[in-house]
Amino acid sequence: MNDTHLRRLIESLCELPQELLADVVNEALHRMNETHGSENKASGEESRLFLGVAISEFEGPWELSVIARSRFSMSDSGYASPPLWDFCQYTRCKRCEIDLQSAQKEGRCPLCGDDVYMT
Numbered sequence: 001m002n003d004t005h006l007r008r009l010i011e012s013l014c015e016l017p018q019e020l021l022a023d024v025v026n027e028a029l030h031r032m033n034e035t036h037g038s039e040n041k042a043s044g045e046e047s048r049l050f051l052g053v054a055i056s057e058f059e060g061p062w063e064l065s066v067i068a069r070s071r072f073s074m075s076d077s078g079y080a081s082p083p084l085w086d087f088c089q090y091t092r093c094k095r096c097e098i099d100l101q102s103a104q105k106e107g108r109c110p111l112c113g114d115d116v117y118m119t
């Protein structure tokens with residue numbers, strides 16, 4: 001991919017609503033993790049790329065949470081574009097013990113793949 005293609009890709013991504021951009025990036029990261037995931041069997045270490053959000057109120061400390069993946073892959077017939085109401089749904093993955101946010105009520109933890117339900 002040359003510089004022109006990269007610039008066009010970035011411009012196209014920037015035109016998306018942030019909720020849809022999150023689904024696109026999460027899908028790409030998930031596919032990359034599936035094919036290029038970093039796992040060191042000897043040490044037991046594993047790493048994954050994920051999408052997050054940082055929030056600071058009144059210049060206070062940044063609080064981080066992970067953007068949940070959509071329940072469906074974008075290539076699945078069950079996939080529906082997310083509602084455009086910000087990442088206002090919250091939960092905590094019980095297995096990973098990480099805070100998750102989403103624009104949808106149902107999703108998947110991007111680290112362990114467990115289904116999650118948000119409120």
Ligand SMILES: [Zn+2]
Nearest residue numbers: 093096109112
């Ligand atoms: Zn998890």
